[in-house]
Amino acid sequence: MSSLSLQRVKKILISIGDDFPSPPPSPQWGEGKGEGEEKIMNGAELLVKTAIEAGVEVCFANPGTTELPIVTSLDKTSGIKAFLGLFEGVCTGAADGYGRMLDKPAMVLLHLGPGLANGISNLHNARRAKSPVLTVVGEHATWHRDADPPLAMDIESLARTVSGWWRTSKSALDIGVDALEAITATRLGQVATLIVPHDYQLAECGSSKVKTPGDPFDSPDPDAIKAVASRVRTSRKVALMLGGRALRRPGLDAAARIQKAIGCDLLTQTFPGYMERGAGLPIVERLPYFPGQATRVISQYGVVLFAGAPEPVAFFGYPGFGSRILTDGQERMTLCTDRQNVVGVLENLADALGAPSHVTIGGTFLSGQERQTIPDGKLTAEKACLTLAAMQPENAVIIDESATSGYLYFAPPPWLPAYSLMTLTGGALGQGIPCATGAAIACPDRPVINLEADGSAMYTVQALWTQAREGLNVTTLICSNRSYRILQVELVHAGNTSPGPNAQALTELTRPPINWARIAQGFGVPGVAVSTAEDLAQELSNAFTEPGPHLIEMLLP
Ligand SMILES: Cc1ncc(C[n+]2csc(CCOP(=O)(O)OP(=O)(O)O)c2C)c(N)n1
Numbered sequence: 001m002s003s004l005s006l007q008r009v010k011k012i013l014i015s016i017g018d019d020f021p022s023p024p025p026s027p028q029w030g031e032g033k034g035e036g037e038e039k040i041m042n043g044a045e046l047l048v049k050t051a052i053e054a055g056v057e058v059c060f061a062n063p064g065t066t067e068l069p070i071v072t073s074l075d076k077t078s079g080i081k082a083f084l085g086l087f088e089g090v091c092t093g094a095a096d097g098y099g100r101m102l103d104k105p106a107m108v109l110l111h112l113g114p115g116l117a118n119g120i121s122n123l124h125n126a127r128r129a130k131s132p133v134l135t136v137v138g139e140h141a142t143w144h145r146d147a148d149p150p151l152a153m154d155i156e157s158l159a160r161t162v163s164g165w166w167r168t169s170k171s172a173l174d175i176g177v178d179a180l181e182a183i184t185a186t187r188l189g190q191v192a193t194l195i196v197p198h199d200y201q202l203a204e205c206g207s208s209k210v211k212t213p214g215d216p217f218d219s220p221d222p223d224a225i226k227a228v229a230s231r232v233r234t235s236r237k238v239a240l241m242l243g244g245r246a247l248r249r250p251g252l253d254a255a256a257r258i259q260k261a262i263g264c265d266l267l268t269q270t271f272p273g274y275m276e277r278g279a280g281l282p283i284v285e286r287l288p289y290f291p292g293q294a295t296r297v298i299s300q301y302g303v304v305l306f307a308g309a310p311e312p313v314a315f316f317g318y319p320g321f322g323s324r325i326l327t328d329g330q331e332r333m334t335l336c337t338d339r340q341n342v343v344g345v346l347e348n349l350a351d352a353l354g355a356p357s358h359v360t361i362g363g364t365f366l367s368g369q370e371r372q373t374i375p376d377g378k379l380t381a382e383k384a385c386l387t388l389a390a391m392q393p394e395n396a397v398i399i400d401e402s403a404t405s406g407y408l409y410f411a412p413p414p415w416l417p418a419y420s421l422m423t424l425t426g427g428a429l430g431q432g433i434p435c436a437t438g439a440a441i442a443c444p445d446r447p448v449i450n451l452e453a454d455g456s457a458m459y460t461v462q463a464l465w466t467q468a469r470e471g472l473n474v475t476t477l478i479c480s481n482r483s484y485r486i487l488q489v490e491l492v493h494a495g496n497t498s499p500g501p502n503a504q505a506l507t508e509l510t511r512p513p514i515n516w517a518r519i520a521q522g523f524g525v526p527g528v529a530v531s532t533a534e535d536l537a538q539e540l541s542n543a544f545t546e547p548g549p550h551l552i553e554m555l556l557p
């Protein structure tokens, strides 16, 4: 115990009326019984070792007493680095960002039902983005559950709503197999939640051998691919709707081959979880947000072929519009199941169509100032987007939770240097700052830029502290329009053109205005405010050259 001496812990325990507990009985886990004998593991160590064997390298955590054996085991076995999030939504959002970047899971460690409940919103976003996340939740000791202790909750019910896989371990030994199954489920792009009772974490489970996860994918179905190939060859205008792994470079390369063979357009959903864009990659358009506009875009296609993407539906049910974006007369074809690897299936389809083995996407991006003139004058949302597009460094990671302000950002980037883009697939606010944190931990050498709406930023703002603590290269651009602007737009849309005092109070972020630079500074992140495009450009250039996190409040009308 370094920062908190044993002596001090004893004093604290005595001051709260407890005797210092006697040490746990021997033999202690992690130690040999005798010379030449194998190490004894407990359930917590088996969990951590299994995760490490399966390639898990980081753990975003906000633990409590029921997770302390796991906390201890994270130090007994090297291979996982732990990061503290000061709210569970920070941990789950960071794991989502990490998973989207590397296409492999981080572990999240949460405390009982209340901890999971606090993290659920960002697990929901992860689920919608098909992001791999391994969630581990501590549970009370099995013998203590019947006493209904204060923190007890129905954890499985919470887990079920966001997880493709969930389980409560039934013994210490089971934890190994359970962890393995959970990690295998994450490879299918799922949130997997393993609930581990405290007594099983502590219990010895012998020296059981740690196993590694298998391949969870079903193989492609050649007949189905042949059938799709012959249909799309003869179809009137085809849209290939890409999602999930199809939006990573190998998937996009295969999609470009298919485009070359049949002349289809490439589309994606309004809020893709993760996509690669820019120089060398085919242009993939996204569907507009409002259903009327989205239907206009998609109605020009006779056939829509889904590859890793669900059929699009309206974000909300607006009177006068249906749920579906496609019309009844349009033909829908699904290229693969959720259990098949969409990239392999796309490649097989490209082969079946006789596509060239490689397609070079024409044109190189223009560099520096040439590629986009930096605007000047008073900052607007549009100028903010253009300034960022003009200045973003090569290989940037853009996390877009900018709501109404950043919508224009998507328009110019096809001719930008290659970059990765993440958006708010699940629509649950409070994702951006944590997601940027996880992305920067996943890819420390890439500049991470978080285009972040002011209302959304407030949900999980304490993720800035983790950015400062870890010295992460994240630039947070706050789109400070001091309102829940989209809700103001939606009110007008719904016919409320002169909002009353309550509607105003519920959609304005004034009285008092939020001082973003000071908030950032309070968390240890340098923060400034800018009101012109020139100042934004200057501050961006500072942020991109100085290591560590920065926050820029962009004062917008
Ligand atoms: C977890 C969660 N709570 C509430 C909402 C409802 N909601 C949708 S948009 C919005 C306001 C967004 O405001 P801001 O982030 O400032 O973006 P702006 O509309 O101003 O561009 C709210 C509260 C939500 N989507 N998710």
Ligand SMILES: [Mg+2]
Pocket: 453, 454, 455, 479, 480, 481, 482, 483, 484, 485
């Ligand atoms: Mg706002």
